[in-house]
Amino acid sequence: MSLTTAIRDRDVTELPGKRDEDWRWTDLRGLIRKLPPPSEPFTADIGAGPFDALASDRRVIVNGRGADPIEIARGKNAIVAARFVSRGAGVHVARLNVIVGPDARLVLLESYESDSASISQASLTITLHPGARIERIVLAQDNAEAVNVSQAEVLHAARARFAQTVVTSGARRQRLETRVQHPGGNAELRLDGVYLLADKRHADQTTIVTHAGPDGVTAQLTKGVVRDQARGVFQGRIVVEEGADRTDARMGHHALILSDRAEVDAKPELEIYADDVACAHGNTVGALDEDALFYARQRGIPEAQARALLTEAFIGQVIDRIGHEGARDAVRAWVAERLWD
Amino acid sequence: MAAVKQTVEHVESLEKYKHGFVTDIEQDFAPKGLNADIVRFISAKKNEPDWMLAWRLDAFERWQAMEEPSWAKVNFPRIDYQDSYYYAAPKEKVGLKSLDEVDPDILETYKKLGIPLREQEVLAGVVGAPRYAVDAVFDSVSVVTTFKKELAQVGVIFCSMSEAIREHPELVRKYLGSVVPVSDNYFACLNAAVFSDGSFVYVPPGVRCPMELSTYFRINAENSGQFERTLIIADAGAYVSYLEGCTAPMRDENQLHAAVVELVVLDDAEIKYSTVQNWYPGDPQTGKGGIYNFVTKRADCRGDRSKVSWTQVETGSAITWKYPSCVLRGEGSSGEFYSIAITNGRQQADTGTKMIHLGANTRSRIISKGISAGKSSNTYRGLVSAHPKAKGARNFTQCDSLLIGKHCAAHTVPYIEARNGQAKFEHEATTTRLSEDQLFYVMQRGLSQEEAVQLLVNGFVKDVLQELPMEFAVEAQKLVAISLEGSVG
Numbered sequence: 001m002s003l004t005t006a007i008r009d010r011d012v013t014e015l016p017g018k019r020d021e022d023w024r025w026t027d028l029r030g031l032i033r034k035l036p037p038p039s040e041p042f043t044a045d046i047g048a049g050p051f052d053a054l055a056s057d058r059r060v061i062v063n064g065r066g067a068d069p070i071e072i073a074r075g076k077n078a079i080v081a082a083r084f085v086s087r088g089a090g091v092h093v094a095r096l097n098v099i100v101g102p103d104a105r106l107v108l109l110e111s112y113e114s115d116s117a118s119i120s121q122a123s124l125t126i127t128l129h130p131g132a133r134i135e136r137i138v139l140a141q142d143n144a145e146a147v148n149v150s151q152a153e154v155l156h157a158a159r160a161r162f163a164q165t166v167v168t169s170g171a172r173r174q175r176l177e178t179r180v181q182h183p184g185g186n187a188e189l190r191l192d193g194v195y196l197l198a199d200k201r202h203a204d205q206t207t208i209v210t211h212a213g214p215d216g217v218t219a220q221l222t223k224g225v226v227r228d229q230a231r232g233v234f235q236g237r238i239v240v241e242e243g244a245d246r247t248d249a250r251m252g253h254h255a256l257i258l259s260d261r262a263e264v265d266a267k268p269e270l271e272i273y274a275d276d277v278a279c280a281h282g283n284t285v286g287a288l289d290e291d292a293l294f295y296a297r298q299r300g301i302p303e304a305q306a307r308a309l310l311t312e313a314f315i316g317q318v319i320d321r322i323g324h325e326g327a328r329d330a331v332r333a334w335v336a337e338r339l340w341d
Numbered sequence: 342m343a344a345v346k347q348t349v350e351h352v353e354s355l356e357k358y359k360h361g362f363v364t365d366i367e368q369d370f371a372p373k374g375l376n377a378d379i380v381r382f383i384s385a386k387k388n389e390p391d392w393m394l395a396w397r398l399d400a401f402e403r404w405q406a407m408e409e410p411s412w413a414k415v416n417f418p419r420i421d422y423q424d425s426y427y428y429a430a431p432k433e434k435v436g437l438k439s440l441d442e443v444d445p446d447i448l449e450t451y452k453k454l455g456i457p458l459r460e461q462e463v464l465a466g467v468v469g470a471p472r473y474a475v476d477a478v479f480d481s482v483s484v485v486t487t488f489k490k491e492l493a494q495v496g497v498i499f500c501s502m503s504e505a506i507r508e509h510p511e512l513v514r515k516y517l518g519s520v521v522p523v524s525d526n527y528f529a530c531l532n533a534a535v536f537s538d539g540s541f542v543y544v545p546p547g548v549r550c551p552m553e554l555s556t557y558f559r560i561n562a563e564n565s566g567q568f569e570r571t572l573i574i575a576d577a578g579a580y581v582s583y584l585e586g587c588t589a590p591m592r593d594e595n596q597l598h599a600a601v602v603e604l605v606v607l608d609d610a611e612i613k614y615s616t617v618q619n620w621y622p623g624d625p626q627t628g629k630g631g632i633y634n635f636v637t638k639r640a641d642c643r644g645d646r647s648k649v650s651w652t653q654v655e656t657g658s659a660i661t662w663k664y665p666s667c668v669l670r671g672e673g674s675s676g677e678f679y680s681i682a683i684t685n686g687r688q689q690a691d692t693g694t695k696m697i698h699l700g701a702n703t704r705s706r707i708i709s710k711g712i713s714a715g716k717s718s719n720t721y722r723g724l725v726s727a728h729p730k731a732k733g734a735r736n737f738t739q740c741d742s743l744l745i746g747k748h749c750a751a752h753t754v755p756y757i758e759a760r761n762g763q764a765k766f767e768h769e770a771t772t773t774r775l776s777e778d779q780l781f782y783v784m785q786r787g788l789s790q791e792e793a794v795q796l797l798v799n800g801f802v803k804d805v806l807q808e809l810p811m812e813f814a815v816e817a818q819k820l821v822a823i824s825l826e827g828s829v830g
Contacts, residue, residue, distance in 0.1 A: 021412065242748070257762040261729060266757040272772050275744035279772040283757055286765035 039090035051109035055081035086114035114146035142171035158185030170201030184213030193222035197230035204233035371428035400533035505541035520603035539569035544579035555584035575610035608644030620657035625686025631659025638665035642674035666695035669703035684717030693723035698731035727764035
């Protein structure tokens with residue numbers, strides 16, 4: 001069962017659904033009764049992307065077309081915007097290869113947009129060479145009727161550093177998945193996420209990190225806010241294989257539910273086959289702290305403003321971890337716009 | 342590193358399973374295999390009324406249409422359900438009147454296991470010493486239940502399931518299968534068709550059960566499965582504490598234990614259910630033999646302010662696959678789950694709990710301590726969910742895993758589903774090994790390495806041990822020590 005085979009065979013019965021363990025909270029099979037028509041090329045103007053001003057190089061991938069690989073040679077630096085655009089209610093499939101050479105650096109500013117009830121699938125393969133550094137920022141702003149599945153496979157390397165922050169406002173169904181092959185060898189990994197969901201939107205952030213060698217570090221922090229009838233999903237799995245000693249892995253997921261009918265589902269998993277490790281995860285789901293709200297109000301801050309302030313502070317912790325200053329400001333502004341409406 | 346290495350060696354050289362003896366007695370068997378006639382045979386053997394037989398046959402029919410689940414993190418060869426005896430009972434003498442008429446071999450068995458079946462033995466010694474009533478289940482049948490008279494005086498019914506079906510059909514019909522429906526899952530459905538015996542407890546309104554109740558399960562016969570069914574009802578304002586213990590002989594082939602435990606808790610009532618599970622774990626080197634412990638345990642907190650507390654110490658079984666759960670339906674009801682799961686040798690355990698918050702202001706608490714050693718695998722799997730109506734639901738979960746040795750595995754798989762904005766869920770989990778620093782610290786204070794490890798492991802599981810009733814806490818502490826004999830506790 002996978003979206004790929006379902007699209008290839010144009011057969012909705014092959015879509016992953018509730019009965020598939022990894023898709024239990026992101027049911028595509030129950031949602032999609034009929035696949036939209038195959039993708040058509042789109043040539044009209046698509047306007048500006050969210051990261052245009054920050055990037056030195058751009059990939060604009062419209063309806064799956066135009067995904068030239070991104071390659072950064074040894075020791076080079078680059079800031080590349082990769083913009084995935086879906087126009088029209090088709091089935092759009094895109095593949096993108098990213099290769100960062102030894103001791104090279106890349107800031108990858110990735111974004112998703114759609115305008116209708118399309119089904120979009122993006123597959124990325126991101127390869128790091130020893131000593132490489134990548135900071136990946138993903139900003140997903142999909143249409144409320146769209147289905148979007150983005151899956152990235154990250155091949156990490158010794159002494160390399162991969163840091164990512166995924167920020168989303170959800171879609172009809174949305175899955176942003178990252179799988180990391182972590183070789184250990186003092187490689188560092190940071191996987192963060194933010195979701196801000198309203199109305200009937202859904203967002204699923206899934207990460208699977210496999211520590212295959214000793215001395216690997218993984219830090220994860222995901223925070224989400226849901227309101228109305230929205231649904232936030234977090235699935236994080238850390239696997240420590242036999243022999244991956246001295247692995248240090250920490251995962252945190254914290255969510256605020258701001259309405260009576262919103263939902264948060266979480267599954268933070270640890271799968272450990274080595275004994276000399278320090279692994280931990282924490283997960284909390286709840287409402288805004290009434291005491292903090294009360295405190296803010298008695299200092300003269302109106303309730304709505306106090307709520308926004310506390311929520312912004314809650315999310316701010318993740319945004320502060322973004323290394324690239326321009327991207328950090330852009331994400332902060334994007335979040336603020338959605339919290340202060 | 343030296344200390345840890347020795348720890349690992351000690352664990353490997355742990356004491357052999359001491360309950361592994363076989364009792365040689367005459368037994369009645371149903372023919373091997375499973376079909377509708379076997380179901381009829383079991384029902385007839387137990388002189389059951391027609392409604393019970395119909396219930397079993399219906400379950401059997403549904404079971405045949407079901408598929409064996411495979412989602413747990415455990416590996417085992419496919420079970421051949423036709424290659425097992427579904428009914429094994431010690432040959433009974435007609436008209437058993439007192440304990441003296443019970444087969445002396447069986448009495449000897451329980452004596453060896455340290456289970457007091459004679460009331461005077463329990464009472465011997467200090468006046469006011471803690472007492473507990475025992476229902477002893479040997480293979481498929483309950484052989485004796487103690488203290489029945491004294492319990493009857495306060496209105497508490499404590500008897501074997503087969504007796505309850507005959508004597509209290511109104512209660513059994515009302516509650517049996519109301520918590521775990523017949524086709525709830527594959528193994529529960531199989532159990533509904535072929536269950537042979539188990540314990541039945543009813544505590545009337547407002548009664549605090551004057552003593553601990555306990556069931557002791559013993560699998561003795563070869564190639565047989567044990568399918569017991571326990572039903573405990575605490576009526577409004579009642580309280581009962583129930584203990585369960587289990588052992589089996591050492592055998593090379595695997596035996597299936599598929600039990601169902603149903604707890605019904607009405608307004609303001611409380612049930613405390615404690616298990617010390619010590620089924621034969623199989624050969625630690627080859628992994629041959631041992632019990633498959635596939636059990637469905639569920640509590641239904643139907644009443645407002647009702648409370649259920651599950652405490653389990655899981656040290657035995659080749660494979661453990663169970664999730665004692667609480668359905669928190671009543672307003673303000675609460676559920677607790679305290680668990681110690683120890684795996685060693687080649688044992689596999691996939692265990693945890695489900696806390697299903699349906700009512701307003703329901704609370705739950707989960708404390709799980711997993712220890713894996715040898716080449717074993719230990720998984721915590723748990724669900725905490727809040728229904729949209731469960732306003733003010735609270736959960737706190739803590740899962741800690743301790744790894745001893747390079748070849749064992751520990752997994753944590755929590756599922757958290759919050760469906761309203763007034764639920765508050767907190768979960769934390771850690772996985773570590775025994776800390777070198779702590780070992781060093783304790784040892785430089787003058788403790789031997791063995792004592793040091795014992796102290797640390799005891800500290801690790803303390804939160805759970807202190808939830809056990811006194812009699813069991815002592816046994817459990819010993820079990821923890823034996824399971825990780827030597828340096829580890």
